[in-house]
Amino acid sequence: MDEILRTIVDKTPGAKAAILMGFDGIAVEQWVAPQYEQDTDIESMAMEFSFRFLELRDAASSLEMGQISDITLKAEYGTVIVRVLSQEYFVAVVLETAAHMGKGRWILRSQAAALTDDLYGN
Numbered sequence: 314m315d316e317i318l319r320t321i322v323d324k325t326p327g328a329k330a331a332i333l334m335g336f337d338g339i340a341v342e343q344w345v346a347p348q349y350e351q352d353t354d355i356e357s358m359a360m361e362f363s364f365r366f367l368e369l370r371d372a373a374s375s376l377e378m379g380q381i382s383d384i385t386l387k388a389e390y391g392t393v394i395v396r397v398l399s400q401e402y403f404v405a406v407v408l409e410t411a412a413h414m415g416k417g418r419w420i421l422r423s424q425a426a427a428l429t430d431d432l433y434g435n
Contacts, residue, residue: 314431318344326413330355396421
C-alpha cells in the first residue's frame with residue numbers, strides 16, 4: 314500500500330503527499346515526498362476534511378445525485394484531490410498548485426483498484 318501511495322505522488326507533477334484514510338478520520342497509510350516532510354501534515358488535513366466529505370456524501374444522497382466518486386478542493390496555497398474507494402475509505406493527494414490536477418485525478422483513478430485490493434486483501 315505504501316508503494317502505491319508513493320507511485321501516486323511520484324507520477325503526479327507537483328504532488329506533495331498521498332494518504333489512504335477512513336471516513337472516520339483514521340489514517341491507514343500515508344506517503345510524503347521527502348522534500349515536503351517538514352511542512353506537510355497530510356494526516357491532520359485529511360482528518361479535518363474527512364468529516365466534511367461525509368457531509369458532502371450525505372448531501373449528494375439527499376439530493377438523489379448518487380454516489381460521490383471524486384472531490385477536488387482548490388485553495389490559495391494548494392489543491393487536494395480525493396478519490397472515494399468505498400463507503401469507508403478514500404485516498405487523497407495534495408498538490409502544490411492546480412496545474413496538474415487532471416493528471417492527478419487520472420492517476421488516482423488508475424491506482425484505485427490496487428489500493429482497494431490491498432485494503433480488503435483481494
